[in-house]
Amino acid sequence: MAFELPDELKFITNSRLPQKHTAAGLDGKICLITGATSGVGYQGAIYLARAGARIVMIARSAEKAEALSEEIRSISGVRADYRIADFTRLGEVRSAVESVLAAYPKIHILINSAGVHFTHRTLTEAGYETVFCVNHLASFLITRLMLDRMIDSAPSRIIQVNSEGHRFNGLNVNDLNWEKRPYIGLGGYGAAKTAQLLTMWEFNDMLKGTGVTINAMHPGAVRSNIGNNNGAFYRFYLHKILWHFLKEPEIAGDALHYLSASPELAETSGKFFNLTNEEVPAPHAMNRTLGKFVFEISDKMTNYPGGK
Ligand SMILES: NC(=O)c1ccc[n+]([C@@H]2O[C@H](COP(=O)([O-])OP(=O)(O)OC[C@H]3O[C@@H](n4cnc5c(N)ncnc54)[C@H](OP(=O)(O)O)[C@@H]3O)[C@@H](O)[C@H]2O)c1
Incomplete structure (x- = not known):
């Protein structure tokens, strides 16, 4: 009998599985995407634009957003629209979403791809650990604020760009800002990705019967700019060693197109994908009791429904 890995370890071999593709078009669909100015999100925006979707992005750099907007115009003939927000400032995130809501009666696809990895602890102006704020709280707030619009636009799809890094865990609800523990970069990253997965199961329950699906994906281990903020030594390690x-x-853009458009996923919701293949997340990221608690904390930390 051939040896088979237990479900929670299958991610080790899943990355070698063949990927699924779709030729499905997205004409008439509007996609709101974050993190589109680089790496995974950039590829996602390009692939979706090629498939015919109109792209609206929330980016922190107007210069990069402007350049991408023009690039997308050269692909699809329509400029991508954008709003500016630094995801370390949740008030800016809220304003950007409100502006999108005011301008777009329908949004059919929401892709939360913006993310960071820090090897050292940093705090936002509000005192939140930066990776938790950018990777989890901002995507949580955007999803929360967009939920009714996604329902009004159904059939619609939400995709959380998550990571196999959730397996590093690091989530301690009594120490979200790493005041009581020495900061470990992979732990901080794993905490944010775990929180995003835990809250996704809650969103999935809220969306049952609405025609809106929500799924999470690991976008592959791909060449991008993530981690470039960690100094020259890390950049050397990333670009000269890890890069190979x-x-x-x-492959991440192709997978985002598949998850956004493929007819066979029209009803699929509340799943974790390794690129395009469904996978079992780590047990700690499926703890529904903890998830309900993290959802409540995330509401409080993002001041939802709140004001500015
Ligand atoms: N690359 C991988 O192998 C890999 C593996 C697993 C998961 N992921 C996930 O994939 C997602 C995208 O990462 P990537 O690899 O594409 O990294 P990347 O190339 O560094 O892209 C990150 C994107 O997030 C944006 N961003 C970062 N901080 C922001 C902030 N404070 N406010 C607003 N936007 C901000 C960046 O904007 P700028 O262009 O202005 O910097 C960029 O558009 C992340 O969620 C990451 O965790 C990546």
């Missing part, structure tokens, strides 16, 4: 083991980021 990473794949081309196009």
Whole structure:
């Protein structure tokens, strides 16, 4: 009998599985995407624009958003629209979403791809650990604020760009800002990705019967700019050593197109994908009791429904 890995370890071999593709078009669909100015999100925006979707992005750099907007115009003939927000400032995130809501009666696809990895602890102006704020709280707030619009636009799809890094865990609800523990970069990253997964199961329950699906994906281990903020030594390690083991980021864009458009996923919701293959997340990220608690904390930390 051939040896088979237990479900929670299958991610080790899943990255070698063949990927699924779709030729499904997205004409008439509007996609709101974050993190589109680089890496995974950039590829996602390009692939979706090629498939015919109109792209609206929330980016922190107007210069990069402007350049991408023009690039997308050269692909689809329509400029991508954008709003500016730094995801370390949740008030800016809220304003950007409100502006999108005011301008777009329908949004059919929401892709939360913006993310960071820090090897050292940093805090936002509000005192939140930065990776938790950018990777989890901002995507949580955007999803929360967009929920009714996604329902009004059904059939619609939400995709959380998560990571196999959730397996590093690091989530301690009594120490979200790492005041009581020495900061570990992979732990901080794992905490944010775990929180995003835990809250996704809650969103999935809220969306049952609405025609809106929500899924999470690991976008592959691909060449991108993530981690470039961690100094020259880390950049050397990333670009001279790790780079050789990473794949081309196009596979992530292709996978985002598949998850956004493929007819066979029309009813699929509340799943975790390793690129395009469904996978079992780590047990700690499926703790529904903890998830309900993290959802409540995330509401409080993002001041939802709140004001500015
Ligand atoms: N690359 C991988 O192998 C890999 C593996 C697993 C998961 N992921 C996930 O994939 C997602 C995208 O990462 P990536 O690899 O594409 O990294 P990337 O190339 O560094 O892209 C990150 C994107 O997030 C944006 N961003 C970062 N901080 C922000 C902030 N404070 N406010 C607003 N936007 C901000 C960046 O904007 P700028 O262009 O202005 O910097 C960029 O558009 C992340 O969620 C990451 O955790 C990546």
